[in-house]
Amino acid sequence: MSERPDVTVAIVxxxxxxxxxxxxxxxxxxxxxxxxxxxxDDASTDGARDYVQEAWPAVRWLGTTENLGxxxxxxxxxxxxxxxxxxxxxxxxxxxxxxxxxxxHELETHPRAAAAEGKTLQFDRRTHLDxxxxxMRRNGYPDRRGHGEPDDGRLDAAGEVFAVSGxxxxxxxxxxxxxxxxxxxxxxxxxxxxxxxxxxxxxxxARYVPTAVAYHVGSATVGHAPGxxxxxxxxxxxxxxxKNLPWPLVVRWAPRIAWFQVTWLPRNVMAGLGRQHVRALxxxxxxxxQALRKRRQIQRRRLVSIxxxxxxxx
Numbered sequence: 001m002s003e004r005p006d007v008t009v010a011i012v013x014x015x016x017x018x019x020x021x022x023x024x025x026x027x028x029x030x031x032x033x034x035x036x037x038x039x040x041d042d043a044s045t046d047g048a049r050d051y052v053q054e055a056w057p058a059v060r061w062l063g064t065t066e067n068l069g070x071x072x073x074x075x076x077x078x079x080x081x082x083x084x085x086x087x088x089x090x091x092x093x094x095x096x097x098x099x100x101x102x103x104x105h106e107l108e109t110h111p112r113a114a115a116a117e118g119k120t121l122q123f124d125r126r127t128h129l130d131x132x133x134x135x136m137r138r139n140g141y142p143d144r145r146g147h148g149e150p151d152d153g154r155l156d157a158a159g160e161v162f163a164v165s166g167x168x169x170x171x172x173x174x175x176x177x178x179x180x181x182x183x184x185x186x187x188x189x190x191x192x193x194x195x196x197x198x199x200x201x202x203x204x205x206a207r208y209v210p211t212a213v214a215y216h217v218g219s220a221t222v223g224h225a226p227g228x229x230x231x232x233x234x235x236x237x238x239x240x241x242x243k244n245l246p247w248p249l250v251v252r253w254a255p256r257i258a259w260f261q262v263t264w265l266p267r268n269v270m271a272g273l274g275r276q277h278v279r280a281l282x283x284x285x286x287x288x289x290q291a292l293r294k295r296r297q298i299q300r301r302r303l304v305s306i307x308x309x310x311x312x313x314x
Contacts, residue, residue, distance in 0.1 A: 003034035004104060006084040007170075007313065012070065016091035017048040024056055026095040035100065036060065042075040043067040070188040074166060075181045078173075087170045089240045092217035094123065095168070102212035103170035106158075106210040114204035115176035115196070117164035118212025119155065127151055130216040133161030133208040134164045134193050137314045138253045142193040145208075158279035161208045162312050163196020168214040175204050185245075185290070189229065190236040197244040200312065230273050234264075234280035235287070239255045242284075242299055248306045249313075280314035 009027060013020065018038070024047050027037060037051050041063040062080055077088050085104060088097075099118055106116040120130040131144035132155040144165060146155045164171075169192075179199045182191045198208055241250075241257070250257070268277040 001031055001033050002101075004032045004085075004100070005034045005036075006083070007035035007087065007100065007101070007104065008038060008083045009035055009087040011036070011089045011091055012042070012077050012166075013039050013044060013048060013091040013140055014042040014067070014070075014073070015044045015046040016047065016092045017044070017046045019050060019092040020052065021072070022094050023091060024052075024059065024091065026037050026097075027100075029097045030095070031200040032103050036081075036083065038077065040073055040080060042069070049210035053275065056198065062231045063175060064102075064104065066140075069184070069185050071182050071191040072184045073097075074191065075184055078176055078181060079266070079295050081159070081173060085125045086167070086172055086173055087167055090167050092138035092216040093120075093125070093168045096173065096213035099168075099212045099214055100170070100185055102209050105171060106207050106209045106212075106266045107172055110207055111206065112203070112205055114179070114199040115164040115169050115171045116207040116212070117161070117169040117275065118163070118208075118214055119150060120167055120214045121243055124215040125307065126215060129137045129155065130218060131165055131167065132170050133206065133209070134163040134165050134196060135314050136162045138247070139256040140253070141237060141260060142190060155208075156210050156288060158168060158207070158209050158211075160312065161206050162200070162314075163193055164206050164208075167216055169197070173201055177201055183294075185287070186236045186239065187232060189232045190240050194236075194240045197240060198298055201244065201246075201298060201302040201304055228278040229282045230268075232281065234268075234277055235283045237307055238280075238284050239287060239291050242288065243295045246299060246302065246306060246309065251310055252310075 037059045039061050043064055052059050063071050103116045116135050122128050122130045129146040131145040135145050136142050159212050179202055182195050265277050
């Protein structure tokens with residue numbers, strides 16, 4: 001077993017004691033040793049702090065008295081690490097023993113990769129994929145590769161992906177220094193795609209490593225019921241595009257983007273989510289001036305060519 005003092009594993013946690021009881025032992029079984037573990041907590045009330053401090057005294061607990069939201073906690077997780085590599089994990093995952101070793105090797109092999117993600121399977125149905133990296137479509141909609149599909153070998157090839165999910169991934173700390181932190185104004189949803197998009201614009205890549213396996217419960221903190229999170233999903237999808245897609249690609253793909261937006265609203269109306277969709281559009285209108293200011297800063301720093309960016313968008 002090799003020693004990796006250059007790695008910090010930062011777990012984003014909110015009322016996830018029952019999940020930490022699975023995740024932390026899986027970290028203890030990793031085939032590498034010597035890495036630091038941080039639990040970055042968002043004002044939990046379920047006794048998670050007592051459990052971690054009593055059962056895992058070597059784990060650093062970083063709490064707060066105020067609930068700040070998922071994206072802000074992810075940003076705190078990255079900021080807590082001063083090592084060359086930082087893994088950001090949801091609390092509701094279990095890791096295969098070789099997960100960290102495989103991802104570290106991938107980043108060492110690809111020095112311009114900002115991040116690497118493994119194959120994530122569904123926790124309760126391990127024959128099916130939870131995700132295999134994030135993609136961005138030319139109609140502007142981001143998605144998880146392979147989500148819900150059977151794990152039958154279709155995504156067993158390592159390679160490049162548009163971005164990595166915030167569920168369980170390893171990042172190069174230097175990439176955060178270059179790209180900047182997660183955008184906390186997004187609050188929740190697509191902050192990982194937004195950061196990956198900005199990394200792409202700076203010339204970084206992202207990698208998929210199917211031999212690094214994780215198992216994900218999914219929506220353990222926010223739940224599955226529609227409501228305010230539907231509004232966030234719609235709002236943030238639009239804001240990610242507003243901030244990051246260069247004008248030549250906006251013009252080239254405008255018909256696809258417009259058609260998707262025009263047809264999305266009636267689909268949500270039929271699903272009983274029309275009110276949330278309209279609320280999201282109103283929130284986009286309110287956020288637009290700030291998003292355009294961010295866009296100007298992001299686009300001024302773009303290093304990648306339009307052709308190279310178009311290559312990695314589905």
